[in-house]
Amino acid sequence: xxxxxxxxxxxxxxxxxxxxxxxxxxxxxxxxxxxxxxxxxxxxxxxxxxxxxxxxxxxxxxxxxxxxxxxxxxxxxxxxxxxxxxxxxxxxxxxxxxxxxxxxxxxxxxxxxxxxxxxxxxxxxxxxxxxxxxxxxxxxxxxxxxxxxxxxxxxxxxxxxxxxxxxxxxxxxxxxxxxxxxxxxxxxxxxxxxxxxxxxxxxxxxxxxxxxxxxxxxxxxxxxxxxxxxxxxxxxxxxxxxxxxxxxxxxxxxxxxxxxxxxxxxxxxxxxxxxxxxxxxxxxxxxxxxxxxxxxxxxxxxxxxxxxxxxxxxxxxxxxxxxxxxxxxxxxxxxxxxxxxxxxxxxxxxxxxxxxxxxxxxxxxxxxxxxxxxxxxxxxxxxxxxxxxxxxxxxxxxxxxxxxxxxxxxxxxxxxxxxxxxxxxxxxxxxxxxxxxxxxxxxxxxxxxxxxxxxxxxxxxxxxxxxxxxxxxxxxxxxxxxxxxxxxxxxxxxxxxxxxxxxxxxxxxxxxxxxxxxxxxxxxxxxxxxxxxxxxxxxxxxxxxxxxxxxxxxxxxxxxxxxxxxxxx
Amino acid sequence: xxxxxxxxxxxxxxxxxxxxxxxxxxxxxxxxxxxxxxxxxxxxxxxxxxxxxxxxxxxxxxxxxxxxxxxxxxxxxxxxxxxxxxxxxxxxxxxxxxxxxxxxxxxxxxxxxxxxxxxxxxxxxxxxxxxxxxxxxxxxxxxxxxxxxxxxxxxxxxxxxxxxxxxxxxxxxxxxxxx
Numbered sequence: 001x002x003x004x005x006x007x008x009x010x011x012x013x014x015x016x017x018x019x020x021x022x023x024x025x026x027x028x029x030x031x032x033x034x035x036x037x038x039x040x041x042x043x044x045x046x047x048x049x050x051x052x053x054x055x056x057x058x059x060x061x062x063x064x065x066x067x068x069x070x071x072x073x074x075x076x077x078x079x080x081x082x083x084x085x086x087x088x089x090x091x092x093x094x095x096x097x098x099x100x101x102x103x104x105x106x107x108x109x110x111x112x113x114x115x116x117x118x119x120x121x122x123x124x125x126x127x128x129x130x131x132x133x134x135x136x137x138x139x140x141x142x143x144x145x146x147x148x149x150x151x152x153x154x155x156x157x158x159x160x161x162x163x164x165x166x167x168x169x170x171x172x173x174x175x176x177x178x179x180x181x182x183x184x185x186x187x188x189x190x191x192x193x194x195x196x197x198x199x200x201x202x203x204x205x206x207x208x209x210x211x212x213x214x215x216x217x218x219x220x221x222x223x224x225x226x227x228x229x230x231x232x233x234x235x236x237x238x239x240x241x242x243x244x245x246x247x248x249x250x251x252x253x254x255x256x257x258x259x260x261x262x263x264x265x266x267x268x269x270x271x272x273x274x275x276x277x278x279x280x281x282x283x284x285x286x287x288x289x290x291x292x293x294x295x296x297x298x299x300x301x302x303x304x305x306x307x308x309x310x311x312x313x314x315x316x317x318x319x320x321x322x323x324x325x326x327x328x329x330x331x332x333x334x335x336x337x338x339x340x341x342x343x344x345x346x347x348x349x350x351x352x353x354x355x356x357x358x359x360x361x362x363x364x365x366x367x368x369x370x371x372x373x374x375x376x377x378x379x380x381x382x383x384x385x386x387x388x389x390x391x392x393x394x395x396x397x398x399x400x401x402x403x404x405x406x407x408x409x410x411x412x413x414x415x416x417x418x419x420x421x422x423x424x425x426x427x428x429x430x431x432x433x434x435x436x437x438x439x440x441x442x443x444x445x446x447x448x449x450x451x452x453x454x455x456x457x458x459x460x461x462x463x464x465x466x467x468x469x470x471x472x473x474x475x476x477x478x479x480x481x482x483x484x485x486x487x488x489x490x491x492x493x494x495x496x497x498x499x500x501x502x503x504x505x506x507x508x509x510x511x512x513x514x515x516x517x518x519x520x521x522x523x524x525x526x527x528x529x530x531x532x533x534x535x536x537x538x539x540x541x542x543x544x545x546x547x548x549x550x551x552x553x554x555x556x557x558x559x560x561x562x563x564x565x566x567x568x569x
Numbered sequence: 570x571x572x573x574x575x576x577x578x579x580x581x582x583x584x585x586x587x588x589x590x591x592x593x594x595x596x597x598x599x600x601x602x603x604x605x606x607x608x609x610x611x612x613x614x615x616x617x618x619x620x621x622x623x624x625x626x627x628x629x630x631x632x633x634x635x636x637x638x639x640x641x642x643x644x645x646x647x648x649x650x651x652x653x654x655x656x657x658x659x660x661x662x663x664x665x666x667x668x669x670x671x672x673x674x675x676x677x678x679x680x681x682x683x684x685x686x687x688x689x690x691x692x693x694x695x696x697x698x699x700x701x702x703x704x705x706x707x708x709x710x711x712x713x714x715x716x717x718x719x720x721x722x723x724x725x726x727x728x729x730x731x732x733x734x735x736x737x738x739x740x741x742x743x744x745x746x747x748x
Contacts, residue, residue: 118587122594127641130587147641180616181583181644305635 005134005165006035009098010042012141015173018069018096019043020060020424022053026073027113029100031165045424045453048445050077052417054084054155055443058093059421062404063379063431065218067149068421073100075113078159079120083411085155086124090408091239092212094153096144097125103163104132117159126154134167139174146177151184152303153216184302188319188327196274196298196315197331203272205294205340206232209255209284212239212407213277213301213321220244220400222325223276230335233344235263237278239407242397252344253353256284258389261351261540264548266344270295277301277321280310281408282544290547300324351540351553353393360533361509363387363462367394370432370460373516378430379404379422383415383439385469387462389538391434402429413442419457420450430458430520437463437489444495450525451499458519459527461492464534472537476552496527505529575604576630577656577726580619580637581611581645588642592619595636601625605658605723616644620725649726656726659698661686662708665715666693674714681707692717700724 003011009032013021020043025033036044047053050072057068072078078099088095102111118130127147129140137160144156200206214223223244227234233252234244244251253260255267267273273295278284285291288311296314299307300321307316317324355364367390370380380395382388382405397403404422406414419433440461450457462468471485496503502522506515506529519526541552582588589608596603604622611618623630630648637646666674666688674693678685683697697707701724708719 119590122587122591123598179641182641303639305632305639309632309635 001171002168003171004031004035005131005137005160005167005169006032007038008134008137008169008171009141009160009165010035010039011171012138012145012173013042013069014039016141016145017066020045021069021071022047022056022060022421023071023098024048024050024053024073024077026077026100028074028102028162029071029077029098029165030073031162032071032098032100032160044071045449047417048448049443050080051083051413052420052443052446052449054081054095054097055087055411055414055417056421056424056446057095057097058084058088058091058414059381059404059418060425061088061093061095061421062418063401063422064425065401066425067094067096067145068425069096069098071098073113074102074117074162075115077113078117079115081157082121082124083409085121085157087406087409087411087414088155089124089126091406092153092216093155094148095155096148097121097155097157099157099159100165101130101159101161104161105163107161117157121157124155125157126152128157128159130159131161131164133169134164135169135172137164137169138172142174143177143179147179147182151182186302186319188323189317190327192315192317193324193328194331196300196317197328199272199296199298199315200230200232200274201331201333201335204337205270206230206272206274206337207252207266207270207295208232208234209237209267209273209275209278210234210240210243211237211276211278212243214240214243215277215401217277217302217321218400219276219322219325222322222329224248225329226274226325226332229329230332231337231341232274233266233341235259235266237281237284237407238392238405240278241392241395241403241405242400245398246396247398250341252348254392256281257286257542257544258393258538258540259284259542260348260353260393261551261553262344262347264540264542264551265347265351267292267295268548269343273297275299275301276325279303279306282310285310286542287545287547290549358533359509361506361512361530362536363464363530363532364390364394365509366460366462366512366530366532367391367434369512370434370516371395373513373520374430374432376402378402378432379426380432380434381405381415381419381422382434383436384410384412385436385439385467386472386536386538387434387436387468389469412436412439415439416443416459417446419459420446420455423455423457424453433457433459435459435461436468437461437465437487438467441489447496447499447501447525447527451501454524456522456524456526458525460516461527461529462532463489463492463529464532464536465489466534468536469538475537476541476543492527492529502526503529505531507531573624574626575622575624576648576650577654577724578621578623578630578634578646578648578650579726580621580643580647581613582617582619583642583644584610584615584617585642588617589619591640591642592637595633595640596621596623599625599628599633601628601630601633605721607658607723607725609725620723622724647728649728653729654726655729656700656724657698658701658704658722658724659696660704660708660719660721661694661696662711662716663692663694663718664711665691665717667691670714674711677707677710683707
């Protein structure tokens with residue numbers, strides 16, 4: 001059967017189980033758009049900016065475990081996607097981006113809206129394609145979906161010239177994908193797994209570092225079984241949050257720069273670290289030479305390039321977390337580790353996260369109350385900055401995949417379109433976007449999309465009139481020289497109303513819970529403008545290039561830091 | 570004497586547009602200079618073989634080879650620096666050759682078993698093949714006569730013995746060499 005290139009793209013999307021795409025039309029992608037009416041079963045959501053399309057597709061992927069798809073035109077449409085692609089690549093999120101390109105005869109001639117998109121996106125995609133023949137579309141689409149979702153997931157971009165979208169060719173769907181250079185399905189390395197089990201069985205102070213790989217692999221039960229069987233405490237990284245129930249007695253919190261003191265003490269004292277689907281990011285390790293000084297390291301990761309990249313590994317295990325843990329469990333001895341577990345509990349008592357009793361509204365307080373009202377039965381999508389760290393510290397999630405955040409790239413503005421995508425993917429759940437007043441304004445144009453498509457995201461804007469995390473760094477590392485951090489903000493309630501959304505403003509602590517409830521009872525999208533205290537800082541804090549030994553626990557201790565380390569990043 | 574930090578890396582890649590770009594981009598990203606690069610068809614249809622010499626300085630070449638393996642179009646990467654290899658490169662050298670110096674130049678060419686490809690009243694073009702040291706040496710000797718142009722192909726390398734670099738899978742292990 002002969003189809004146009006555009007028809008083939010859509011046929012392939014449907015065969016891959018895609019029902020929703022996020023996109024923005026333009027000249028070079030119009031043949032695709034004009035084909036959409038032939039396929040009413042495919043829902044297209046018109047975003048307001050192509051960056052929004054990619055973050056929405058990313059949020060959709062993370063909330064559902066399925067794959068998000070974003071569509072844009074050539075040139076500026078495609079370049080607007082770069083941030084979203086880079087965000088997805090850093091956080092191993094599967095995503096398909098389809099971009100229009102100028103006609104084949106115009107490529108390389110600086111045609112209107114022409115950009116070398118495969119060239120531009122090469123470093124921010126797992127792989128990309130320029131389709132020069134319509135008959136290649138089914139194979140390329142099949143490969144793209146396969147590459148995006150297998151191994152270490154990531155974004156794949158397909159650039160299709162306008163005339164290829166119009167070209168007729170025979171539609172041949174390849175049943176299997178065979179790529180000589182990409183064989184992600186690896187056997188469990190049993191010898192290594194056995195070595196790891198022996199090391200764990202001999203350990204006295206074992207500690208699990210659980211990362212995003214646990215969630216991607218769907219290994220919640222295996223992780224829990226491992227932790228419970230040998231009584232191993234579990235630290236969850238920023239993207240590992242919700243991969244292990246936070247209410248569990250063995251959960252120790254988040255490690256690293258703004259992790260809990262007790263999580264960092266545990267890493268500092270552990271004799272065996274079991275790193276599962278995480279990559280020892282610099283925000284986790286701090287100064288490498290002082291990280292986990294007493295620990296032998298077992299590192300389980302599907303990406304061989306992550307093993308030994310940042311820290312020396314004693315037992316490397318390249319593989320998918322779930323089958324690896326499954327294979328390991330029978331060799332794990334039952335243990336109690338009473339002394340170790342109670343030592344961590346003691347640290348937790350001595351160095352808890354605590355809220356000062358302020359008159360004004362603290363962001364932590366709002367996050368706690370959202371937690372209480374949703375009863376953990378919601379999805380949290382954060383931006384980047386102070387509110388993100390407080391959300392990581394205070395939102396206690398027991399359900400897998402309910403904490404969504406831009407970890408690796410740290411993309412401000414992620415919280416608006418990603419929450420939209422998460423809500424589209426999970427209409428059955430309440431989605432709260434915990435937004436900074438800075439990041440929100442980077443992508444707030446997507447309110448228009450949500451109003452148009454009736455996507456009922458609840459926005460909690462942490463409005464302190466500052467770029468809070470940058471201001472905190474200026475306070476700690478730059479002698480309180482506040483440059484370019486105060487914000488003039490619009491009237492967010494009026495803004496919501498301008499879009500036909502419900503807007504609420506909260507200025508008193510007593511109004512926090514009623515506002516959260518009102519937002520959740522309202523059927524459409526809601527924006528709550530929380531006027532939070534201006535000058536709060538995130539603690540604990542381990543400055544870049546330092547270790548747990550220089551951890552700052554309280555605001556007062558800042559004064560004691562006579563010689564602040566040079567802020568390297 | 571300065572110890573060389575140069576690494577010789579070979580790769581087997583899909584013969585597709587953009588592959589070279591993907592490969593070299595990973596070195597660029599780390600700031601590694603590529604000293605020489607040779608590309609050509611391999612014994613397998615639709616696959617090309619690359620040899621490149623990079624100087625990572627104090628940088629970590631192992632991390633780059635691991636990243637190279639992650640490229641979909643890259644099938645195999647081997648750092649052959651510490652393996653037993655035979656290496657060759659070819660150079661074309663145009664050297665000034667007046668009547669008075671010509672016979673001396675021809676002597677040098679003969680010693681190096683190089684070939685004369687072209688003779689004109691003022692110059693000679695010669696072809697020399699060998700490992701990089703040999704090519705360096707003849708260029709050095711001819712320098713006094715006046716070298717007008719040098720064109721080198723870049724080194725190609727092949728490991729000795731019967732096991733070729735395609736004999737093991739690579740996505741399964743942790744060794745960057747994959748074998």
